[in-house]
Structure formats: structure tokens, C-alpha cells
Amino acid sequence: MNTYEHSVSLDESRCTGCTTCIKRCPTEAIRVDGGHAVINSDRCIDCGECIRVCQHHAKIATCNKLDHLYDYKWRIALPAPSLYGQFEGLEDVDYVLQGLLDMGFNDVYEVSQAAEIVSEYTRLYLKTEGIKKPVISSACPVIARLIALRFPYLKDNLLPILPPMEIAAIEARKRAKAAHPELKDEDIGVCFISPCPAKTSYVKNGFGEYKSNIDLVVSMSDIYFSLLNLMSRDKVPQPVSNSGMIGISWAASGGEATAIFNDKYLAADSIENVVEMLDQIENGTIPQLEFIELNACTGGCVGGVMTVENPFIAKARLQTLRRYLPVSQNFLTDDKKYIPPEYFFEDIPDYKPMNRLGSSIGESMRMMSDIQKLRDGLPGIDCGSCGAPNCRAFAEDVVKGERSLESCIIRTHRIQNGEPVRKFDPSERKEDGI
């Protein structure tokens, strides 16, 4: 996993070394060290939570710049459906697509179009005998990675079909080559317009053995203003949009799940809820369900940190936008009622427990035992002043030799004043059993 290329990084010059992000990171991947935040890349799942909460804009999502587009002769835009929710008063998706064409793209292939095909495939897949249920959506890369790295028991539940953005990329390439046979592979540049850093990381790293068919990823917020300026209401756009209610609805939580046309589904969003759901699915403490849609961002993709609009407003706009659209515009024809083998991903990244303490169970046990002892002598107020998110994580850092006990200033202060370090009985407050 050391070779994994992340898409969340830090602008040191903006970081004040406050403790906001360390407290909010769901995998405790951030510490404050030397006056600024440091991200532990082994633990980071690219959820973007730290970008969302940083008031100093010190956390950044690393995407491509639009200039790289001109490295390619034939440029294709893949707008995520969440893009459509970013514009006030938008009546027709075609205005957005025309704007993209005017921006310098030669073609546009809507991800929502591929999403409708994925919905068709999912309905087919759910009827397959012998598959493990509930089937869990693999479209949110954070979920797919969380399952691979932390919930290996659920990996057979993962929908083994490529996410819509990849199918859109494959189809868009085919279309370009059919229309322009003279184009070579390297002439075609497929550019995904992404709502979140997790999708950006998916493109950079692929998934297991699968390598992404997307060449560039630009952030929705990066192109927002230039796109807005190009979206003229006076000019009638070309009618290129080809997606229906289902495709557009994929942008928000519940959209993918409702498209399976079966009421045995569940849709959960935001990272804390999702982790709790995965725990419950693993323990078998959920009702009998066919399909589970999980999104790491609140509200689904419209809640991605690279979007511009509030997720709930974006979702409301999408409801208006899809009102007079057909249910779907993309179907499998009778002769193609199967999932093409190239749209399956077979290989899932190796399970690697992300929080393992030592290299062997014995070593880990000794370390945890040391953490137990150390922790009883800490204040237990989880203030974050030491740079770790809580006293438990601090004890872990000390045992690993990554932080000195003296960096707990509360402890030092209380010892100097002759006060007890811990002001409550340590045996009372041990929700984690350690």
C-alpha cells in the first residue's frame, strides 16, 4: 500500500497546527507534528473529511489542471451527475454539456448514462444464483477500499461491476474510435469531472489489477466558474444529453439503490454511518436485504468535497431537473442481456489490516499491553494538544516511539502542580476495554 497515490494533501503554509482535522479523521490518520498536520498515508482512505472541516483551507485535493487537456487531440469530458446539481435555475442538462463542449472538449459522455447501464447490470446480477447477499454497491471508491482493507469478510458482497465513471470512459473511447478511426489510443484524452478526491485516487491507482480508463481528473470546483461563464442561456444547446431519472438520481444517496426496483434495499451515507453499517453487516445484525448502497459523503456524491453547492440544495435541484425525464434512457437490448466480462473486476486489493500495531500478533499484544498501562497515567481528556486525536492514540504513538510522553502538556502541568494527572478513576471510563 506504500505505492498508493493519495489525492488529499497538505498546504503547509496554510496549516496553523490546530486540532480540527485530527479529531475528525475517521481513521485517525492525522497528527499535528512540528506545528502542522501530517497525514499517515497508510491509514488515509481519501474520504476528504479533513478537507471539509479545515477552516484554513490547508487540506487540498490534488487533481489535474485543465491545461493538460491539450496534451490530447481528442478530448472527452465525463461529467459526474452531481455536476448538474451545482447550477441555480438549470432547466436542462444540455446547457451544462454545451458549456463543456465550448470549453474545448470534442465530446461529452455523461457518467449518468453509464450509471443507467450499471443499474441494468445490477438488476441482472441480483438474479444470479449463488451470489452473496446483500450485494453492496462498489461505486463509491471509499467503500470499495474500506471493504478491501478492513472488512475482508464482506468482499464477496461487493458488486463486482466497474463503477459508472469507468464504464463511461470505456464507452466514450469506443465511440470516439468508431467516429474517428484515425485516432490512436494515445490521441484520446478522457477527462472525468469529479466531485471528490476518492474518485481521483481511484483513477490514479485503479482497483486491484484493474487500471483506470480515465486519463485526467479535474475537480468540479476548479472548473465551476469557467463553465458557468460559458453556459449561455441565450444560445440553444445541442441536444446531446441521453440520461433519465435513474442516471441523474445516482448523484444523491438512495439513487442507485432505488434503481434496483426492489424494496429490499438500504442506503446509508456519511463516513461514520457507513462504517457502522459495515460493522453491522459483518455481524449479521441487519434485516434480510438484497442491496446496500453506501456513500462516504453526506447526501451521496452531491456531498463530495470538490463540489460547490450544499449537498441538500444540489439534491433538491436534481429533483427539479429530472422531473420531466423518462425513467431511463439506457437499456440492454434483448441480444445483450448479460454483463460483458470486461465490465467485471475480479481482483480486489489485498486485505491489509490498516491499524495493526506490530509486525506479529505477539508483538502487537505486548504493545497493546504497554498502551493499557500508559493510558492509566494520562489525563484522559482527549484535548489533542499533543497532536494526537485522543489520549488512547497518544499512548499508541508513545509506545510506537513516535511521540514523547513529555508532549502531553496537561500531564506535565498537573505533575508540576502536584495534582493527580487523571481526575477520575481510570477503571470507570474504559468504553474500549483497553
Added chain:
Amino acid sequence: MSESLRFHFNVDGSNFTTAGQASVQVKKNLRELGIPADAIRRVSIAMYEGEINMVIHAHGGEADVVVYEDRIEIILNDHGPGIPNIELAMKEGYSTAPDNIRSLGFGAGMGLPNMKRYTDKMDIETELGKGTKITMCVNF
């Protein structure tokens, strides 16, 4: 192997909404130790069922999880009413859970059977009016 590591939990019998939390926590701790995923899952299910049982039938109790290098022991201790007929209690579908609990989906009579199924060894010591001690072991 002499080294072991113990996690201790007080299972609060008065608060049903917190039932099941110790098992989630155990799972987190075991992951940090690098215990194989399948063993973690079995421990957390057995632990979950045991915890729920203690809350429903025995007003809570204490749970200890002891990790050895090759196995995990779960010890559940309560001071509840005891189990009058262990053989009957072990039957799938047999339950004495009250109606208000059943309405939440519990009381399917799968608690003890699941605990046995997911562990390699299970012992029940019970005395009417005194309490129950269940010891389970998961090898890995």
C-alpha cells in the same frame, strides 16, 4: 504461551440502547493486534450475542476478552436468574425474551446457538438465582 492480553467491559443492563457496543470495540482492538479476519468476526458475533443476552436476561454483567497468541477467550459473567434448562436454551428458536424485546427483532432464539456455532469451545456454568458464567474460545 504465557503472555496474554485482557479487555474488560462492564455491560450495562439498565441501558438497552448501548447493548452491543462492547463487541464493536473488541473488533477494533483485535484488528489492531492483527488477528485473522475470520477469527475477529467469530469473536465479535459470539460476543454480541452474549452481550445482548446479558442485557435482556440478567440486568447486565461483565465481559472479559483474553487474547493469547493462538486463541481468544471470551468470559461472560452475570448475576442474573440463571438458566433452568441448558439443553432447552441451546435449541434454535427457543427463547424466553419478553415481548417488548421481541418487537426490536431480538428474541429469535438464536443467541446461545450462534455463540456455540461461531466458537470452537463453549462452557456454561449456571446456578439458579445466582447467575451464569459462559466461557467461549475461538482458535486461530
